[in-house]
Amino acid sequence: IALVPGLTTDAFYITMNRGAQAAADALGVELVFQGAPDFNPVLQVPVLDAVIARGPDAILIAPTDKTQLVEPLRKAHDAGISVLTVDTFIGSGVYQTGAGEADFPLSYIASDNVLGGRMAARALAEAIGGEGPVYVSNVKPGISTTDQREEGFKLEMAENFPGVTVLETQFNDNDANKAATQLQGVLAREPGLKGVFGANLFSALGAGTGVQQAGQTGVVKVVAFDAPTSIVDNIKTGLVDVAIAQHPAEIGYYGVVSAYAYLTGNSIPVAIGTGFTVMDSSNIDDPEVAKYIYSD
């Protein structure tokens, strides 16, 4: 079984691989972790081609673009390799319906990202007292996860927090430095900025750094998606109010278990949803919460 992450150097996917390896060890299957150094379809497709050439029985992949990975993955499918997607999806993410061009993957194992975006909106609205301008620091359009988080965030604000204005999204290409610079730019244009939602690990890290560099810690509230080890300090110093941790090890574990079940003749669910853990200063020292901090 091959696991192709969005990128190799991201604590989220490193943690996913840990869970995948635990399942592989339990089942006695060989797991290969092979990916690109950046979250970019142009880099991921050649890695995928190399993985297909190795002829694994199954590929678990976090596609870096909803549309650009469809044809490259169809090659794997046509070669008789079972394809499951983890974290992100292709097409609409609804598989095995017989209806779509991109419904050939067997299963989608991931967080509910619309819900996660809604949870982030509630946390940020609460942190700013339900009033004022905020924005989403996001990666780039076309990534299923981060698109859905932004969608959920905006829906929740529009439906339940009329006092909050959501400014234009800033896209950082998964570059934390760019996200930090953008924070300063938004603050210059909108001095009353109250908060920012960092829609993934690098967006949140960068937005936090931007707030810190601007001397606005605790004034501009930060809600972070994802939980690298640095999140502990950032929560304790008050730079980050809330972090929404995904459960990447679960995604990896159930990805491998699902692939194995399918390959050994069992039917599998077309979708498996994994959970979240909401971290803040009140619970970050609790071992039952801290165990969800990502490994790096």
Ligand code: T6T
């Ligand atoms: O947020 C995760 C993942 O869910 C997303 O698809 C891409 O970014 C991360 O890997 C965090 O960097």
